[in-house]
Each structure stands twice: as structure tokens, then as C-alpha cells.
Amino acid sequence: MLKVENLHVKLEDEDKEILKGLTLEVPAGEVHAIMGPNGSGKSTLSYVLAGRDGYEVTQGSATLDGRDILEMDPEVRAAEGLFLAFQYPVEIPGVGNMTFLRTALNAQLKARGQAELSSGDFLKLVREKAKALAIDADMLRRGVNVGFSGGEKKRNEILQMAVLEPRMCILDETDSGLDVDAMRLVADGVNALRSPDRAFLVITHYQRLLDHIVPDVVHILSNGRIVRSGGPELALEVEESGYGEMVEGS
Amino acid sequence: MADQALLSNDAVLVGAADPLPQDALTPAREAARERVETLGLPGRRDEYWRFTRPDAFLAPDAPAVPLPEGDGILFAEVDRLKLVFVDGRFDASASDALELDGVEIAPLSEAPWAASLYGSLEGRAHIPVPRPFAALNTAAAVEGLAIHVTGKVSRPIHILHRSSDGTADALWHHVIRVEPGAEATILETGIAGARQNAVIEADIAEGGRLHMIAAKRAGVPELSLGHLFARVAEGGTLKSFELALDGRVMRRETVVEMAGDDAVVHVAGASYGRDKGFHHDDTIFISHAGLRGESRQVFKKVLQGGATGVFQGKILVKPGAQKTDGYQISQALLLDDGSQFLAKPELEIHADDVKCSHGSTTGALDETALFYLRSRGVPRPRAVVLMVLSFLAAALEEIEDEALRTQVADRLDEALTEGLNDGGAA
Numbered sequence: 001m002l003k004v005e006n007l008h009v010k011l012e013d014e015d016k017e018i019l020k021g022l023t024l025e026v027p028a029g030e031v032h033a034i035m036g037p038n039g040s041g042k043s044t045l046s047y048v049l050a051g052r053d054g055y056e057v058t059q060g061s062a063t064l065d066g067r068d069i070l071e072m073d074p075e076v077r078a079a080e081g082l083f084l085a086f087q088y089p090v091e092i093p094g095v096g097n098m099t100f101l102r103t104a105l106n107a108q109l110k111a112r113g114q115a116e117l118s119s120g121d122f123l124k125l126v127r128e129k130a131k132a133l134a135i136d137a138d139m140l141r142r143g144v145n146v147g148f149s150g151g152e153k154k155r156n157e158i159l160q161m162a163v164l165e166p167r168m169c170i171l172d173e174t175d176s177g178l179d180v181d182a183m184r185l186v187a188d189g190v191n192a193l194r195s196p197d198r199a200f201l202v203i204t205h206y207q208r209l210l211d212h213i214v215p216d217v218v219h220i221l222s223n224g225r226i227v228r229s230g231g232p233e234l235a236l237e238v239e240e241s242g243y244g245e246m247v248e249g250s
Numbered sequence: 251m252a253d254q255a256l257l258s259n260d261a262v263l264v265g266a267a268d269p270l271p272q273d274a275l276t277p278a279r280e281a282a283r284e285r286v287e288t289l290g291l292p293g294r295r296d297e298y299w300r301f302t303r304p305d306a307f308l309a310p311d312a313p314a315v316p317l318p319e320g321d322g323i324l325f326a327e328v329d330r331l332k333l334v335f336v337d338g339r340f341d342a343s344a345s346d347a348l349e350l351d352g353v354e355i356a357p358l359s360e361a362p363w364a365a366s367l368y369g370s371l372e373g374r375a376h377i378p379v380p381r382p383f384a385a386l387n388t389a390a391a392v393e394g395l396a397i398h399v400t401g402k403v404s405r406p407i408h409i410l411h412r413s414s415d416g417t418a419d420a421l422w423h424h425v426i427r428v429e430p431g432a433e434a435t436i437l438e439t440g441i442a443g444a445r446q447n448a449v450i451e452a453d454i455a456e457g458g459r460l461h462m463i464a465a466k467r468a469g470v471p472e473l474s475l476g477h478l479f480a481r482v483a484e485g486g487t488l489k490s491f492e493l494a495l496d497g498r499v500m501r502r503e504t505v506v507e508m509a510g511d512d513a514v515v516h517v518a519g520a521s522y523g524r525d526k527g528f529h530h531d532d533t534i535f536i537s538h539a540g541l542r543g544e545s546r547q548v549f550k551k552v553l554q555g556g557a558t559g560v561f562q563g564k565i566l567v568k569p570g571a572q573k574t575d576g577y578q579i580s581q582a583l584l585l586d587d588g589s590q591f592l593a594k595p596e597l598e599i600h601a602d603d604v605k606c607s608h609g610s611t612t613g614a615l616d617e618t619a620l621f622y623l624r625s626r627g628v629p630r631p632r633a634v635v636l637m638v639l640s641f642l643a644a645a646l647e648e649i650e651d652e653a654l655r656t657q658v659a660d661r662l663d664e665a666l667t668e669g670l671n672d673g674g675a676a
Contacts, residue, residue, distance in 0.1 A: 050625050053617065078627035090622040094643020095636050103636070104626035111627070143640075160626060 001199045002026040002049075002168050007060035009041075009048050009224075018044045020224035021060070026168070029196040033210055034203045035235060036221035037243045042203045043087060045221070046172040050084035051077050064168055078104075079111035081167035085157040085174050092144035097156070100144045101126060101163055108164060129162040133189050151182030158189035169193070170201045175209035187212030207239035222247040271392060274362055278369035282388035285373065289380040298379045301560040301592040302531040306473045306499045307383060312445035314417045315472065321410060324439050324465050324661050328654070330408040331355075337413060337443045338420025339393050344412075352401030353434060358423065361396030367425040371451040371479035375505040375535075384477045384503070387449040391423035394449075398427050399458070403434040406654070411440030418443030424450045428458035428486070435461040435651065446474040454486040456510065463649055465493040465658055467665060472497045477505075484510030484540065491649050493658055494521040494530055495665045501531040501560075508571075511540040518548040518648035520662065522638075523557030524669045526588070531560035532580075538571040538604075547578040550645040552638055552666075553589035561610065564596040571601050578608035583641045585615065585670075635666045 002025070009019040018041045026032045036042050048055050049062060051074035062070050069077050092100070106116040117125070130140060133155045145153050154174055161169055171190070175183055190200065190213050202213055210218070210232065218234040219226045220243070228234065228246055238246070270279060292304040306312075333355070334344035340357050342348075348355045358364055369388040375381055397407065411420075420442035428434065432455075454460050462478070474497070480488050494500055506515050521530045536545045551559035561580035582591030593610040615637055623633035642662065649655035 050621075052621050052625075073630065074621060074624040075627050075629045075633075078625055084625050086622065086625075090616075090619045092619055092623070092636070092640050094640040094646075100623070100626070100628075100636070103632060104623075104628050107629055107632065108627035143643075164626065 001028045002062070002064055002201065004049075004062045005060055007045075007048070007062060008058045009044060009055050010058060012054050012056045017058070018224055019048070022221070022225055024219065024226060026199045026201055028167075028199050030216040031194065031200040031202060031213060032217045032219060033215040033235065034201060034219050034221050035205070035207075035238055037247065040221045041224045042221055043172055046084055046170050046203055049170060050074055050082065075107065076111070078164070078166070079108045083161050083164060083166035083169045085154075085161060085169065085171040087173040087176060089145050089153040089157055091146050091148075093146045095144050097140050097142060097144050098123075098126065101160060104160070105164060126159075126163055130159055132192065133159050133162070134185060135159055150177035151179065151185075154178055154182065154186050155189070158186055162189060162193060167197060168199050168201070170203070172203045173205060174202070175204055175206060183209065184212060207235040210235045220246050270390065271359065273359055274365040275358070275368050278365060279389050279391075281373065282369050282385045285376065285385040286382050286389055289376060289382040289385060291382050298562075301562070301594070302499065302501050302529065304383075307445070307447070307475055312417060312419055312443070312473060315444045317413050317416050318441045321412065322439055322467060324657060325406070325408055325437050325654075328406060328408070328437070328657070330406040330437065332408050332410055333395065335393070335409060335411050335422065335442060337415050337418040338411070338422045338446065340395065341412075350403060350405060350407070352399065352403040352432065353407070354398040354400065355407070356396050358394040358396050358425070359392065361398070363398065363427070364396035364425045367427060367451055367453055368423070369451075371453065371481055371505075371507075372449060372477070374507070375479050381477065381503060381505075383447060383475050384449050384479070387421060387423055387447045387477070391421055391449065393421065394423040394425070396425050397434070397436070398429075399432040399434040399460070400429050401432050403432075406435040406437050408437040408439070411438070411442040413441050413443050416444055418445075420446045422448055426450065426452040426460065428452070428454040428460050430456040430458060433459040435463070435654075437654075438462070438464040439466055441466060441472055444473065446472070446476070448475070449477045449479070452478065452480040452488065454480065454482045454488055456483045457485040458483070459487040460489070461650060462488075462490040463654060463658065464491070465661065466497070467495040467661075472500070474500045476500075476502045478503070479505050480515075481507045481509050482513040482515055485512045486510065487514040489516045489648060489650055490518070491645070491658075492519040493662060494519070495662075496523065496528065497530070498527050499529045501533060503533045505535045506537070506545075508536065508538045508540055508543040508545065512542050513540055514544045516546040516548070516648050518546070518645045520550050520642045520645040521559065522552040522662070522665060522669065523559070523589075524554045526556030528553070528557035529560070530558070532563070533560075534563040535566070536564070536576070537566040537568060538574045538576065539568045540571060542573040542575075543571060544575045545577065546648070547580070548645045548648055549580045550642045551582045551591060552585065552641065553582055553591060554585035556588040558589070559591045561591070561593045561595070563594075563608075564598065565606055565608070567599040567601050567604050567606065569600045572603040574601065574604040574606065576604070576606035579644075580610045581641070582612045583615065583638065584612060631667075631671050634670055635663065638666050638670070639663060
């Protein structure tokens with residue numbers, strides 16, 4: 001589903017290259033994890049795939065089911081089925097959670113030439129999805145992420161994912177700042193969405209999230225490239241001996 | 251100060267009837283006339299007019315403007331008492347009957363009680379800075395309403411302005427008295443002529459509550475001066491909000507005396523200008539004289555295409571006004587490089603046990619938040635509108651009535667959607 005080939009990326013206003021020939025393929029139905037030390041380029045990868053300004057792709061490609069996404073605006077990528085769960089979800093006071101989510105969903109449906117959802121149907125959908133993530137009505141009434149705890153913000157990301165039903169989900173350090181209970185809720189939310197038509201790319205520092213969201217493949221990212229790939233046992237290896245050895249071996 | 255000879259020029263007494271009627275307000279008009287002579291007219295070198303040139307209001311004639319189309323849709327669906335003014339003149343035939351429980355409303359000239367308030371709050375408001383255009387208004391106004399709020403008024407009073415003459419100078423002066431424990435909401439929309447000079451004097455007695463919501467989409471190159479002079483007695487509340495979309499040179503002066511203990515005063519405004527001619531000025535002076543007073547000033551301006559926003563806001567805490575809680579924030583969102591925000595926030599505190607804070611910021615759209623919205627599929631133009639609404643939200647929050655607030659927000663949403671999508675900044 002997602003295919004990244006020899007991707008080279010630098011910051012627009014600096015010469016420093018961050019991704020240095022990254023190659024990665026995530027087939028439909030699979031969950032891939034990317035682990036790596038600080039500064040290895042994990043967040044850059046997620047931002048570049050989602051279309052954030054400020055990065056320049058100097059070489060390589062990224063495609064979603066064969067379609068080049070790098071030239072698309074972020075909203076077009078979203079409508080194509082790409083979703084990024086943010087490491088730091090943004091607070092937007094004065095714009096209600098529900099308004100935001102409905103605007104997003106209907107914009108995507110419209111872009112795909114599908115019928116928009118009535119407010120009644122939308123409300124029903126959100127309530128059902130929110131319940132599973134223990135997101136109460138009060139949170140939905142508030143401004144986007146306003147007054148949310150760290151855990152609530154991450155749950156809200158998963159709620160958005162559940163409502164928007166993307167094909168390709170990228171989770172950028174969704175486990176950071178979560179306690180054990182919150183992590184379980186988030187992981188349950190993600191696991192509930194696993195399906196043969198959907199793929200996940202889970203970016204994380206730590207192995208513990210992968211106890212709950214068990215990946216098919218684990219990749220180690222170091223210095224802008226994938227240096228090792230393997231099964232879930234690779235995450236355990238990282239947990240035991242750190243990144244040091246693997247990185248040196250690259 | 252400008253040439254005193256201007257005082258004898260009819261043009262300065264814009265919108266004045268000729269000759270002025272002799273009635274109960276005559277002594278107040280004459281006293282105001284003397285104030286104008288003493289104060290002189292503002293000149294460009296006056297500190298108080300540093301950010302906004304008074305020229306447009308001193309010129310003999312206003313530049314002609316096209317007439318606006320229709321009344322606009324704002325508050326049209328609200329169950330309200332509609333009072334129509336055409337070019338600043340009350341039009342009884344187009345208005346609802348002046349009957350509403352809890353309030354007595356009459357044209358200024360037909361309410362004998364009005365003489366006790368007319369010019370009195372304005373007359374006290376020239377220290378520390380003179381406000382001669384307001385005194386000019388008092389000296390020359392004939393049109394306006396006397397609104398005597400005696401109980402809890404069930405429906406908002408909607409003052410709807412219309413234009414019939416694109417060269418008209420419109421001048422009006424309302425007086426409002428809110429009796430102890432009484433409460434009213436006054437809405438004001440629409441455009442009057444080419445140039446306006448308006449004064450509202452509001453005296454709020456113990457525990458009285460007055461809500462004022464003004465909203466306009468000029469759509470024509472309007473020049474306007476608006477003045478609100480209010481006094482709030484013990485336990486009284488004043489909440490005022492103004493929405494300004496488009497227009498030319500607009501200056502809103504708000505002067506509030508918090509005379510009694512436990513008074514609450516919130517003044518707020520949201521404006522959106524999208525071209526070089528737009529110049530919107532909020533000039534606020536709130537003085538705390540009582541104990542435990544709470545005042546809030548929340549002003550937000552969205553500027554694009556070379557538009558200018560001005561904020562001059564002051565909180566004065568008088569000796570003895572202990573436990574004052576004063577808050578002031580003025581913020582501008584600049585959607586491009588050519589626009590500017592000029593702010594002069596001031597605090598003057600003569601009591602030692604008070605809490606006062608103020609802040610003023612100028613910024614651009616938050617690119618991270620914009621990306622967040624777009625990454626969820628919200629197209630950029632809509633995402634920009636949502637971000638602007640988010641920026642303005644704190645000002646709109648000052649509208650207490652949720653239904654009215656929603657209507658203002660919806661109107662704003664429409665204007666932003668239209669303006670941002672053909673303005674080029676988005």
C-alpha cells in the first residue's frame with residue numbers, strides 16, 4: 001500500500017539532509033513499526049508523508065497504491081486515505097471538536113465523490129466510536145483538544161482515525177505521555193481498526209506500545225535510513241540492548 | 251488643535267438640524283457647544299489621534315458612497331423589537347410600535363426625563379483626554395432614542411440603520427437608563443449614510459444589566475465615529491460587543507465609569523478588514539472607583555490586504571478601588587505583510603490590592619494548526635476560516651446570550667469565507 005523508495009529529505013531553509021535514502025514498503029493488512037533513536041528522522045518521515053510544509057524532497061518517491069503522494073496537498077492525501085496521528089495534537093480553541101470532525105469527514109467524502117453525512121448520522125457515528133475510546137460528550141463539545149490531558153489528546157487522535165477510516169494510518173509516537181491505562185485504550189482503538197484493507201505505520205521510541213499493538217514488521221531507523229528490519233523480536237532486542245549496536249552496524 | 255474657526259463651519263456639526271429645536275435638551279446642547287469651543291477639535295498632532303487621522307471627520311463633506319443593499323440578515327430571525335433609523339433619523343412608520351414590557355422607549359425629543367442624562371456622561375468624559383467629536387454630537391443631536399429600562403425586558407431591542415442618501419451625514423444620540431435590577435439587550439446593525447457620529451449614554455443603576463451587541467458589514471466605504479459613555483452602579487453589569495466587517499475609517503470610543511462596588515464591565519470587539527482603506531480603531535477607557543470591580547477588554551482584529559487596526563485601551567484604578575480585577579487583551583492576526591496593528595495598552599493603578607493584567611500581540615496564522623486541519627482533509631480555504639474563527643472566538647465569547655452569539659458567529663463565518671476566498675491571502 002505505502003511504498004517509499006530512496007527518499008532523501010532536507011529542511012527547506014537548511015542544507016542538512018535528514019532522510020538519506022529511506023526505503024520502506026507497508027503492504028495492506030500489515031502493521032509496521034519504526035523505531036529509532038532521537039534525531040534519526042522518525043517525525044520527519046511522518047510529516048513528509050502527510051505533507052507538512054518546510055521540507056524538501058530532493059530525491060526518491062512515496063506512493064500510496066501506486067499514486068505519487070508527494071505532490072499532493074495535505075488535504076488531498078487525507079482524502080486519498082492517509083492519516084497521521086500527531087505526536088503533539090494541536091489545540092484549536094473556538095472550533096468545536098464535532099464541527100472540526102464533521103468538516104473533515106464531509107470534505108473527504110466530497111473529495112471522493114461520495115455523499116456527505118447528515119448531522120444526525122454523523123452524531124450517531126461519532127457517539128458510537130467515542131464510547132469505545134471512553135471519550136465523553138463533554139470532550140466532544142469542547143474546542144479541538146482544548147483542556148484535554150495528554151492521554152485525552154491521543155485518544156482524540158484515534159477517534160478521528162476511527163471516524164475518518166483512512167487506509168494508511170501513521171502513528172507518530174502516539175505512546176508518548178501515556179500512562180498504562182491510556183495506552184491500552186489507544187492500542188485497543190488501533191487494534192479494532194486493523195483490517196486486511198488497512199495498513200499501519202507505528203513510529204515509537206519504546207517497545208512497550210508494541211506489546212499492545214503487535215507489529216508484523218519492525219524497522220530500525222538510524223541517521224535517515226532503515227538499517228535493520230525484522231519481526232516483533234527486533235523490538236525486544238532494542239529494549240534489551242539499546243540502539244547502540246544496531247546503529248554502529250549500519 | 252485645529253483651527254477654531256472650523257467651529258462656525260456648518261460642516262463640522264455634521265447631520266445637525268438647522269436651526270436646532272428649542273426644547274428640554276437645549277441647555278445641554280448649549281453646554282456641549284461651549285465644551286467644544288474650549289476643547290477645540292482634534293488635529294493630527296494630538297497624541298490621542300496619533301494612530302487615526304481625524305481628517306475624514308473634519309472635512310466639510312463626506313465622500314459619496316453607494317447605498318447598501320437590503321438590511322442584512324443578522325438578527326432578522328430573532329424575536330425582537332425593531333426600531334428603524336434612516337440616515338440616522340428615526341422612522342416610526344418602519345418601526346415596531348414602541349411597546350415592550352419592562353421598558354419605555356421614546357424619541358429623544360418626546361422623553362422629558364432624557365434631559366437629566368443627555369450630555370451628562372459625555373460631559374464628564376473629557377479628562378484625561380478631550381473627546382470633542384462626542385461633545386459636538388451632544389451640541390447638535392436631535393435624533394435618538396430615550397430608553398428607560400424598568401424591568402427585565404423579554405425581547406432584544408434592535409436598532410436597525412438604513413441609508414437613503416449616500417452623501418448623508420448621520421448623527422444620533424441615545425440615552426439609556428437601566429433601573430435597579432432591570433435588564434435589557436440592545437442590538438444594533440446596518441449602515442447610516444456616508445458618515446456617522448453616534449453617541450450612546452448609558453446609566454446603569456444598582457444590579458442593573460445592559461447587553462449591547464453591534465454588528466455591521468459596511469460593504470460601503472463608511473466613515474464612522476461611535477461613542478459609548480456608561481456609568482455602572484453597585485452590582486451593575488455592562489457587556490458590550492461589536493463586530494465590524496469592512497468599512498473605511500471607524501473609531502469606537504468606550505468610556506466606562508465603574509462607580510459602585512462589585513460592578514462588572516466587559517467590552518469586546520471583533521473586526522475583519524481586507525483592504526488598504528480599512529482602518530478600525532477601538533479606544534477604551536475604563537475607570538474603577540468601587541471595590542471588587544471586574545472589567546474585561548477583549549479585542550481581536552483580523553487584517554489583510556493593507557488594512558489597519560488600532561487599539562488604545564486603558565484601565566484606571568482609582569484610589570480605594572481595592573480588589574479590582576482588570577483584564578485587557580488586544581490581538582491582531584495579520585494575514586499578510588502589508589497590514590498593520592497599532593496598539594497602546596495602558597494601566598494606571600492607584601490602589602495596592604488589585605489584580606490587573608494586559609497583553610497585546612500581533613501574529614500570523616499558526617502553520618502547525620493549519621497543517622493539522624488540512625491533514626484531516628479540511629481544504630486549505632476552509633482551514634484558514636476555521637483558524638480565523640478560532641482566533642476571534644475569545645471576543646465572541648463575551649456575548650452572553652448563546653443564540654445571539656451563534657448568529658454573530660455564523661455571519662462572521664460567511665463573511666470570512668467570502669473575504670478570504672477572494673482576497674488572495676488564503
